Amino acid sequence: MRHIISILLENEPGALARVVGLFAQRSYNIETLTVAPTEDPTLSRMTITTTGPDRVIEQITKQLNKLIEVVKLVDLTEGAHVERELMLIKVKAAGAQRAEIKRTADIFRGQIVDVTANVYTIQLTGATDKLEAFIESIGPNCILETVRTGVSGIARGEKTLSL
Amino acid sequence: MELLSGGEMLVRSLHEEGVEYVYGYPGGSLLHVYDAFYKQSAVKHVLVRHEQAAAHMADGYARATGIPGVVMVTSGPGATNTITGIATAFTDSIPMIVISGQVMSHLVGDDAFQETDMMGISRPIVKHSFSIKDPREIPEVVKKAFYIATSGRPGPVVIDIPKDMTMPNERFEYTYPKKVKIRSYTPPQKGHSGQIRKAVEILLAGKRPVIYSGGGVVLGKASEQLRKLAKTLNYPVTQTLMGLGAYPGTDRQSLGMLGMHGSYESNMAMHHADVIICIGARFDDRVTNATSKFCPDAKLIHIDIDPSSISKTVDVDIPIVGPVDSVLNEMLEIIAELDAPDASALESWWKQIEEWRKRHGGHYDKNDTGLLKPQEAIEGLWEATNGQAYICSDVGQHQMFAAQYYKFDEPNKWINSGGLGTMGFGFPAAMGVKMNFPDEMVVCVTGEGSIQMNIQEMSTCLQYGIPVKIFCLNNGYLGMVRQWQDMNYEGRHSSSYMESLPDWTKLAESYGHVGINVEGKDQLASAMKDCFGKYKDRLVFVNVVVDPEEHVYPMQVPMGSMRDMWLSKTERT
Numbered sequence: 172m173r174h175i176i177s178i179l180l181e182n183e184p185g186a187l188a189r190v191v192g193l194f195a196q197r198s199y200n201i202e203t204l205t206v207a208p209t210e211d212p213t214l215s216r217m218t219i220t221t222t223g224p225d226r227v228i229e230q231i232t233k234q235l236n237k238l239i240e241v242v243k244l245v246d247l248t249e250g251a252h253v254e255r256e257l258m259l260i261k262v263k264a265a266g267a268q269r270a271e272i273k274r275t276a277d278i279f280r281g282q283i284v285d286v287t288a289n290v291y292t293i294q295l296t297g298a299t300d301k302l303e304a305f306i307e308s309i310g311p312n313c314i315l316e317t318v319r320t321g322v323s324g325i326a327r328g329e330k331t332l333s334l
Numbered sequence: 335m336e337l338l339s340g341g342e343m344l345v346r347s348l349h350e351e352g353v354e355y356v357y358g359y360p361g362g363s364l365l366h367v368y369d370a371f372y373k374q375s376a377v378k379h380v381l382v383r384h385e386q387a388a389a390h391m392a393d394g395y396a397r398a399t400g401i402p403g404v405v406m407v408t409s410g411p412g413a414t415n416t417i418t419g420i421a422t423a424f425t426d427s428i429p430m431i432v433i434s435g436q437v438m439s440h441l442v443g444d445d446a447f448q449e450t451d452m453m454g455i456s457r458p459i460v461k462h463s464f465s466i467k468d469p470r471e472i473p474e475v476v477k478k479a480f481y482i483a484t485s486g487r488p489g490p491v492v493i494d495i496p497k498d499m500t501m502p503n504e505r506f507e508y509t510y511p512k513k514v515k516i517r518s519y520t521p522p523q524k525g526h527s528g529q530i531r532k533a534v535e536i537l538l539a540g541k542r543p544v545i546y547s548g549g550g551v552v553l554g555k556a557s558e559q560l561r562k563l564a565k566t567l568n569y570p571v572t573q574t575l576m577g578l579g580a581y582p583g584t585d586r587q588s589l590g591m592l593g594m595h596g597s598y599e600s601n602m603a604m605h606h607a608d609v610i611i612c613i614g615a616r617f618d619d620r621v622t623n624a625t626s627k628f629c630p631d632a633k634l635i636h637i638d639i640d641p642s643s644i645s646k647t648v649d650v651d652i653p654i655v656g657p658v659d660s661v662l663n664e665m666l667e668i669i670a671e672l673d674a675p676d677a678s679a680l681e682s683w684w685k686q687i688e689e690w691r692k693r694h695g696g697h698y699d700k701n702d703t704g705l706l707k708p709q710e711a712i713e714g715l716w717e718a719t720n721g722q723a724y725i726c727s728d729v730g731q732h733q734m735f736a737a738q739y740y741k742f743d744e745p746n747k748w749i750n751s752g753g754l755g756t757m758g759f760g761f762p763a764a765m766g767v768k769m770n771f772p773d774e775m776v777v778c779v780t781g782e783g784s785i786q787m788n789i790q791e792m793s794t795c796l797q798y799g800i801p802v803k804i805f806c807l808n809n810g811y812l813g814m815v816r817q818w819q820d821m822n823y824e825g826r827h828s829s830s831y832m833e834s835l836p837d838w839t840k841l842a843e844s845y846g847h848v849g850i851n852v853e854g855k856d857q858l859a860s861a862m863k864d865c866f867g868k869y870k871d872r873l874v875f876v877n878v879v880v881d882p883e884e885h886v887y888p889m890q891v892p893m894g895s896m897r898d899m900w901l902s903k904t905e906r907t
Contacts, residue, residue, distance in 0.1 A: 181518055196458045233642035239462040242518040
C-alpha cells in the first residue's frame with residue numbers, strides 16, 4: 172500500500188543524505204521525495220511517498236525516527252490528509268489540437284503558463300492520481316516533457332506536525 | 335576565560351569526559367591535535383600499527399566497561415582503515431567515539447591529498463556523525479557525541495575535523511558544557527507500565543517458559559535483575575552469543591547459548607516453550623533459524639530499548655520499549671504481588687529439560703591419539719583461569735567453541751564480534767581490555783586465520799607493555815569455512831587451507847614476547863601454568879595444535895526450526 176510519510180527534520184547539512192541513505196541501505200522504496208525549509212529556518216519539512224507491506228512501513232518509520240536529525244514524523248495516510256503535487260507539462264499544441272488541449276487543461280483546472288506557436292506549457296496541481304489522469308487524457312503522442320515536484324502533504328483539521 | 339586552540343579544545347574536552355587512553359595513528363590533518371596531546375599528560379595516546387586495531391582496542395575497552403573508547407585517525411586512509419572497526423561496534427551496539435582528521439575546509443571537494451568523504455563512507459555504520467564547521471563548536475560536539483554514543487541503544491559516533499579547525503594560532507574562549515540537550519533525540523527512560531503488567535501476567539501463566547537473554551542485558555547493566563528474575567521464578571535461561579555471562583553459565587538454570595550453534599537443550603526448550611521472554615536481544619537470523627517455523631507454540635514478550643528491534647524479524651505479542659534494568663525492576667515488583675507460577679507444570683518442564691540436557695549437553699568425542707580437540711583446549715583454558723578471565727575472541731570455530739565451553743559467570747567478560755563477525759577483532763580488543771584492567775587475566779582466543787589479520791599489534795604490545803595471552807587454536811584451516819565446505823560442498827576445501835604459516839614461537843620472540851607450542855594433550859596444562867605463572871607479565875603466544883577434522887556442533891539445519899540440528903557428523907534431530 173502507498174504511504175505518505177511526513178518528516179520534520181533538522182535543517183542541517185547531511186540530514187537529507189542520512190534519510191535517503193537509510194532507504195537505499197535497507198532496500199526501502201522511495202516513489203517521491205520533496206524537501207524544503209519551513210517557517211522556522213532551523214527545520215526542514217520532507218514528504219516521502221513509499222509503498223510496502225505494513226511490516227516494512229513500520230520499520231521505515233521506526234528507522235527514520237532513530238536518525239538523530241529527525242525531529243518528528245507522521246504517516247499521513249493513517250488519517251485524513253491533503254496531498255498535492257505540482258506538474259509542469261509541455262505539450263504539442265498545433266492547429267486543431269490547440270483548442271482541445273486548452274479545454275482539457277480547463278477541465279483539470281490547469282493553467283497554461285507558457286505559449287509558443289506549437290507548444291503549450293501547462294501547470295497542474297493536485298493529488299497524484301489527478302496528474303496521472305491528465306497525462307492519460309492528453310495522450311502520450313503530444314507530450315514533449317513533464318516535470319513533477321513529488322507529493323507534499325499535510326494532515327486535515329487541527330493536527331499539526333510541529334515542535 | 336581560558337583561550338584554547340581547536341586542537342587543545344579537543345584534547346581538553348576528551349579529558350573532561352574522563353578519557354584516559356586514545357587509540358590512534360597520527361597523520362597530516364591531525365598534527366595540530368597531536369601537538370596538543372604532546373603538551374599535556376592527562377589523556378594518553380596509544381600508537382597502534384594499523385588504524386583498524388585502534389577501533390577494536392577502543393571497542394574492547396567499551397565492551398568490558400560500558401564506557402566509550404576513543405579512536406583518533408588522520409584523514410583519507412587513516413579514516414577508511416577504521417571502517418571495519420566502526421561497523422563491528424555498530425552491529426553490536428558498542429559506544430565509541432571516532433575522531434577523524436579531514437583536509438582543510440577550503441580543499442574539501444577538490445580531491446585533495448588524503449581527502450576522503452568520511453562522513454559519507456561511515457554514514458550507514460554510525461549512530462551519528464558530526465563535521466566540525468567552526469572550532470568553537472568542538473566542546474559541544476564532543477559532549478553531544480559522548481551523550482549519543484552512550485544513551486539509548488549505544489553505538490559509534492564519528493567526529494570529522496578539518497585541519498583548519500585546529501590551528502594552534504587561532505584561539506577561542508573555552509568552556510565545557512555540563513550537559514547537552516538534543517531536541518530531536520530522547521531515548522526511552524522507562525517501559526510502558528500497562529505493557530509490563532500484561533507481560534508479567536503472561537509470563538507467570540506459562541507452563542513451559544524460557545528466558546531468552548541477549549547483549550542488551552550486558553549493555554544495559556541489568557545482569558543482577560536478570561538473575562533475580564530467573565531465580566525468583568525458577569525459569570530456564572538461554573543466552574545469545576552477545577549475552578553470555580549476564581546469567582552465570584555454571585548455574586543449573588543456565589541452558590547455555592541458543593541458535594545456530596546453541597546447545598541442544600536451549601534450542602529444544604525454545605522450540606517447545608509456551609512463553610518466551612526476550613530481554614535485550616533481537617531475534618537475529620543466527621538465533622531464530624527459519625522465522626516461519628520459529629517457536630510455534632510460544633507467546634513472545636520482547637524488551638528492547640530500540641523500538642525498531644520490535645517485530646522486525648518475528649512478530650511479538652507483548653513489546654516493551656525501555657531500558658532493560660528499569661523494566662525488569664518493575665517486573666520484579668509486580669511478580670512479588672502476584673501468585674507464583676504453576677509449580678507442578680514447572681517441575682515437569684524442568685524434567686523435560688534435564689532429559690534434553692542428558693541427551694547431548696555439550697558432548698564431544700575426545701581423541702585417543704593425544705591430539706587435542708579444540709573443545710578440550712577451551713576447557714583447559716577455563717580450568718587454568720578458573721573461568722575468571724576476560725576472553726576476547728576472534729571469529730570462526732574457535733569463537734563458537736569458546737562460547738560453548740568457557741562458562742562465563744560474569745557479564746562484560748566475553749568480548750567478541752557477534753553481529754559483524756570480524757576476523758582480526760580479538761587481539762586488539764584484548765589489548766584494549768588489558769590496558770585498562772592490568773591486573774586481570776585477558777586472553778585472546780583466536781585461530782591461525784584470524785590472528786594474522788591484526789598480528790602487527792604485537793609491536794604495540796611491546797611498546798606499551800600489554801601482556802595479553804594469545805590462545806591460538808591452530809588447525810591449519812579456516813575452520814568454519816572448512817566445516818561448511820565439508821557439510822555443503824562435499825569436502826571441496828576451496829581456499830580454506832592456509833599453507834606457509836609462520837613459526838609462531840619465533841614470531842612472538844622476534845617481537846620480544848614469549849611463544850609456547852602445545853602439540854599434544856599432555857602439554858596443555860603445563861603451558862597454561864607457564865602462561866599465567868612464570869610469564870604472567872609477558873605477552874604469551876600459545877600455539878595450540880588441534881584436530882583439524884573437528885566441526886562445531888550442535889548446528890541448526892538451514893531453513894529449519896530451532897529444534898532441527900545436527901548433533902554430530904552423523905546424528906540429526
